[in-house]
Amino acid sequence: MVRRAAWLLLVPLAAVVCLGWYFRSGPSAGVTPQRPVAPSVPVAAALAERRDFPIFLTGLGAVQAYNIVTVKARVDGHLEKVAFVEGQTVSEGEVLAQIDPRPFQALLAQARATKMRDEAQLANARLDLERTKTLIVREFATRQTADTQRAQVAQLEATVQGDQAAIENAEVQLGYTTIVSPIAGRTGIRLIDKGNIVRATDTNNALVVITQVQPISVIFTLPQDVLGDVVREMSRGPLKVFAHNRDGATQLGEGILALVDNQVDAATGTIRLKATFENADNALWPGQFVNVRLLLRTRTEVVTVPAQAVQQGPNGAFAYVIKPDQSVEQRTVKVGYTREGSSLIEEGLKPSDQVVVEGQYKLRAGARVQVGRSDKPPGRMSSASQQDAAK
Numbered sequence: 001m002v003r004r005a006a007w008l009l010l011v012p013l014a015a016v017v018c019l020g021w022y023f024r025s026g027p028s029a030g031v032t033p034q035r036p037v038a039p040s041v042p043v044a045a046a047l048a049e050r051r052d053f054p055i056f057l058t059g060l061g062a063v064q065a066y067n068i069v070t071v072k073a074r075v076d077g078h079l080e081k082v083a084f085v086e087g088q089t090v091s092e093g094e095v096l097a098q099i100d101p102r103p104f105q106a107l108l109a110q111a112r113a114t115k116m117r118d119e120a121q122l123a124n125a126r127l128d129l130e131r132t133k134t135l136i137v138r139e140f141a142t143r144q145t146a147d148t149q150r151a152q153v154a155q156l157e158a159t160v161q162g163d164q165a166a167i168e169n170a171e172v173q174l175g176y177t178t179i180v181s182p183i184a185g186r187t188g189i190r191l192i193d194k195g196n197i198v199r200a201t202d203t204n205n206a207l208v209v210i211t212q213v214q215p216i217s218v219i220f221t222l223p224q225d226v227l228g229d230v231v232r233e234m235s236r237g238p239l240k241v242f243a244h245n246r247d248g249a250t251q252l253g254e255g256i257l258a259l260v261d262n263q264v265d266a267a268t269g270t271i272r273l274k275a276t277f278e279n280a281d282n283a284l285w286p287g288q289f290v291n292v293r294l295l296l297r298t299r300t301e302v303v304t305v306p307a308q309a310v311q312q313g314p315n316g317a318f319a320y321v322i323k324p325d326q327s328v329e330q331r332t333v334k335v336g337y338t339r340e341g342s343s344l345i346e347e348g349l350k351p352s353d354q355v356v357v358e359g360q361y362k363l364r365a366g367a368r369v370q371v372g373r374s375d376k377p378p379g380r381m382s383s384a385s386q387q388d389a390a391k
Helices: 002-025 102-137 143-175 224-236 383-390
Strands: 041-047 049-071 077-082 095-099 178-180 185-187 208-223 240-244 251-265 270-277 289-306 311-313 316-322 328-332 334-339 342-347 354-358 369-372
Touching (some): 049 224, 049 270, 208 251, 208 289
Antiparallel strands (some): 095 178
């Protein structure tokens, strides 16, 4: 029985040994298992290119009339006529209203009559002076009499001069009865109607407000940190300024930077600037808020890439560059400016380098990629920006 039990134990043991020998010495013996090849990562790519890169400073601004005049009466009287239409464009010197001129015409006539009377008295005094001089020669009159007559002549001459001044004043007052536009501009809402009595001393009753909108001004702010750059570039020549609507999609006008304010706002750390626009199409209107872009300068023939190609890592900015074998290299870059989907690369890339613009989160250095097409071309400036750069 013992011998039979031993045989029963040896048979399974022998089977296990034979199977182990088979697998160790079989067809796969001596073959090193291969690591599976990682699949290529699908990405979108773009080429670094050399082109002109305009550098803009952006800020929020408000349109302001180039000149604003509140037209008021300068003499008291009855408003006979209002000669303008609300919202009308008027030229300098154009008649706006007429005050009843008759009281002032009467004052002018009175001043002229007074002068004629005094001139007649002066003429008579001069004749008396000549007669007195003749009598003195014949010793029929004293020198005192001549001196008195001479003083009378001088007094009447002064009176006539005063009369002339009164005439000129009356003419000025009469001229004020015709109210004219002091500037070329656009009239606003009429503030007083025909038939009212206007008074020069009434500070509240204006006739109309006229705003000059051609040219027109835009006041905008920028951070104080850019003040040095702006002043330096202004010394080299006039700087262009572009006004856009609130969403930035439509350009409303192109102007020239007129001045930088003479002090920084300590509360906000900003500096105010003023630009002048021709505004020939009246696209800019006083009180309107606009987005302003100041063209500081244009960097010529610089390397640019789409902004989404630039990533941030522990050691700074970098980009994935696709090598000829379709693997990627993580390359450190120095970014100068980023604007409207484009980045100016100071160091790290050269023209025609192919960089990854989509799918970077799946990549690591040395990974293989499969380049596809992105939904839209990255890194291109809008048509308005291209026009700005061309200018």
